[in-house]
Amino acid sequence: MTQTTGIRRELEAAPAGAAGASLRPAVDWRSINWKRANRHVRRLQRRIVQAQQQGQKRKVRALQFILTRSYSARCLAVRRVVENPGRRTPGVDGQKLDTPEKRAQAVQKLSTEDYQPQPLRRIYIPKNNGQGLRPLGIPTMQDRAQQALHLLALDPVAETTADPNSYGFRKERSVADAIEQCFTLLARSNSPPWVLEGDIQSCFDEISHEWLLSHIPMDRAILKEWLAAGFIERESFHLTTSGTPQGGIISPVLMNLTLDGLESWLAKHFPPRRGHLVRLVRFADDFLITGRTKELLVEEVKPLTAEFLKPRGLTFSESKTRITHIAEGFDFLGKHFQKHGGKLLIKPSRQNVQTFLAEIKATFRENLHSPVDRLLMELNPQIRGWAMFHRTTTSKKVFSYVDYRIFCELEHWMQRRHPDKSLPWCYEKYLTQVGDRQYVLQGSTLDRRGQPRTIRLVKAKDVPIKRHVKIKAAANP
Numbered sequence: 001m002t003q004t005t006g007i008r009r010e011l012e013a014a015p016a017g018a019a020g021a022s023l024r025p026a027v028d029w030r031s032i033n034w035k036r037a038n039r040h041v042r043r044l045q046r047r048i049v050q051a052q053q054q055g056q057k058r059k060v061r062a063l064q065f066i067l068t069r070s071y072s073a074r075c076l077a078v079r080r081v082v083e084n085p086g087r088r089t090p091g092v093d094g095q096k097l098d099t100p101e102k103r104a105q106a107v108q109k110l111s112t113e114d115y116q117p118q119p120l121r122r123i124y125i126p127k128n129n130g131q132g133l134r135p136l137g138i139p140t141m142q143d144r145a146q147q148a149l150h151l152l153a154l155d156p157v158a159e160t161t162a163d164p165n166s167y168g169f170r171k172e173r174s175v176a177d178a179i180e181q182c183f184t185l186l187a188r189s190n191s192p193p194w195v196l197e198g199d200i201q202s203c204f205d206e207i208s209h210e211w212l213l214s215h216i217p218m219d220r221a222i223l224k225e226w227l228a229a230g231f232i233e234r235e236s237f238h239l240t241t242s243g244t245p246q247g248g249i250i251s252p253v254l255m256n257l258t259l260d261g262l263e264s265w266l267a268k269h270f271p272p273r274r275g276h277l278v279r280l281v282r283f284a285d286d287f288l289i290t291g292r293t294k295e296l297l298v299e300e301v302k303p304l305t306a307e308f309l310k311p312r313g314l315t316f317s318e319s320k321t322r323i324t325h326i327a328e329g330f331d332f333l334g335k336h337f338q339k340h341g342g343k344l345l346i347k348p349s350r351q352n353v354q355t356f357l358a359e360i361k362a363t364f365r366e367n368l369h370s371p372v373d374r375l376l377m378e379l380n381p382q383i384r385g386w387a388m389f390h391r392t393t394t395s396k397k398v399f400s401y402v403d404y405r406i407f408c409e410l411e412h413w414m415q416r417r418h419p420d421k422s423l424p425w426c427y428e429k430y431l432t433q434v435g436d437r438q439y440v441l442q443g444s445t446l447d448r449r450g451q452p453r454t455i456r457l458v459k460a461k462d463v464p465i466k467r468h469v470k471i472k473a474a475a476n477p
Contacts, residue, residue, distance in 0.1 A: 091140030137245025
């Protein structure tokens with residue numbers, strides 16, 4: 001299929017006159033054929049993958065050019081922005097795409113000609129470990145749509161060139177895949193016993209702009225505009241000289257492209273035939289590297305990894321990077337890995353359990369005077385979601401412990417609601433027996449049809465343990 005044929009087909013998918021920025025007519029958001037738009041974009045993405053696999057870089061750039069100017073891709077880019085969880089958080093211009101008319105206008109305005117991004121809005125959110133704040137750069141809605149548009153063209157290249165055992169911020173890959181790969185590397189009797197737990201210092205904020213502009217396979221003029229857009233904090237403008245903003249739609253893929261190649265770099269210096277057993281598992285900027293001896297990891301692997309990171313403007317976070325023996329155990333992605341008598345056990349980490357129970361406690365406090373059904377609708381998704389996240393590992397005992405702690409919080413909640421009543425009185429008022437299970441918190445609500453429906457507090461231990469089947473390393477979505 002020629003490039004001209006691809007352009008002709010794409011133009012046929014758009015309304016008449018939708019090819020050029022100056023000729024684009026008004027767009028009716030409600031009448032967009034999403035199935036057809038997805039089909040056209042997916043076809044172009046497949047062609048980009050094929051060209052990348054064949055090493056045809058000029059063809060890749062030509063297909064990316066077609067895709068970023070297609071009507072279907074522009075519609076899908078705006079749709080992604082308005083369906084994201086952050087759709088209610090505006091940028092510095094305060095604009096939201098909250099009506100069909102505004103969304104249609106955003107599609108019409110989405111053009112790479114004379115594009116000038118606006119500065120980011122800087123906000124801060126608490127870090128997962130509760131220590132300090134994490135800076136986020138919030139682009140405007142139009143800039144987010146522009147990033148989503150170019151991401152459609154960049155994703156096929158990123159997925160094709162990605163490290164086989166990189167799992168963070170990638171389609172069809174999850175934490176469970178990374179955990180299963182760790183199990184594969186560490187569970188055998190002859191598996192490497194030492195692990196380098198790597199963490200990169202402020203990865204998103206420190207990536208070298210020069211390296212990105214030299215190596216990222218996308219429109220460099222657009223990328224340069226994004227990187228140099230700056231940010232506004234407390235009504236003051238600040239320049240950005242490094243990093244890609246956390247909060248940008250395309251930032252996770254840029255970070256992955258920056259770190260891709262580390263696995264092949266290690267394989268080149270430590271071939272499997274030499275028996276070093278140096279293997280990498282990466283999830284975003286957190287990674288594990290296995291090794292036969294501690295000296296190998298300290299004296300060779302860690303310096304080589306630092307050498308790989310240096311041109312990219314990145315360094316190790318010394319406070320979070322450590323070398324551990326598998327018998328001592330270590331935490332990775334919310335799980336605790338440890339061998340007991342030669343058998344590898346993976347279960348929820350203590351910090352992950354404590355964080356989850358703190359969230360449950362906060363939910364009880366926030367719903368002290370709420371109806372029971374409101375409390376249940378808040379708690380059940382939290383409990384079920386956490387248990388589903390850990391269902392692929394050895395978690396049954398931890399689930400029982402979590403259920404016990406949740407029941408203790410429930411007792412405290414009932415006593416705070418009725419300080420003058422006894423605990424047996426609270427049991428009789430709020431709890432019931434279901435089958436052979438006693439003391440079950442129960443409420444009622446209405447389903448989608450308006451019919452009454454009984455809801456009960458779910459238990460983590462009721463979620464069955466199920467082994468996860470890891471995605472194939474070379475799979476390309």
